[in-house]
Amino acid sequence: SQTIHQWPATLVQPVGSPLSLECTVEGTSNPNLYWYRQAAGRGLQLLFYSVGIGQISSEVPQNLSASRPQDRQFILSSKKLLLSDSGFYLCAWGTGISYEQYFGPGTRLTVT
């Protein structure tokens, strides 16, 4: 069966520090991968998606970036965090042949 992992589970970082969140998927190959953010009291906002290694599409202009160095690995990064980057970050995968997406456990990021 497929599983999706995210780490760390929680993170507290000062403004201006770098960020690296990692997501890996097991049990499937060539998944579509997604990064979402849920800000306090808001819905899920799609940040990036990837349909293959090295292929990244950005949905929202921001100081975040994403990379997909391996088929089942998706990384969210920032060179300098802003207070507004605080939120709950979720990675998801999809098969590319159905619409359902399956989410990881999430990372709670607090920028202080």
Add this chain to the structure above:
Amino acid sequence: DQQVKQNSPSLSVQEGRISILNCDYTNSMFDYFLWYKKYPAEGPTFLISISSIKDKNEDGRFTVFLNKSAKHLSLHIVPSQPGDSAVYFCAASEGNFGNEKLTFGTGTRLTIIP
């Protein structure tokens, strides 16, 4: 511009009764709709979906209804159980396979009262 709207931020229902969660959308290109359930500090879990060619889909206690002309869908949970207490998100897709981007609503917090 919020293309998927869940206008009720919260809903309380007695255990055993029916819970009805509503969702409206504005983008006429959406043709596939999903409901997710989310517990605090966890990722959303997929519940049930419906294609625009249908007006109803059932899975156990969960039924989703779609009214395309009104751009409205609803999730019915019968009977409601305490474990159903969670935040429910409605999501929609324009149906482009290979890039099935989802647009989410802001969620409705359902509380089941024992």
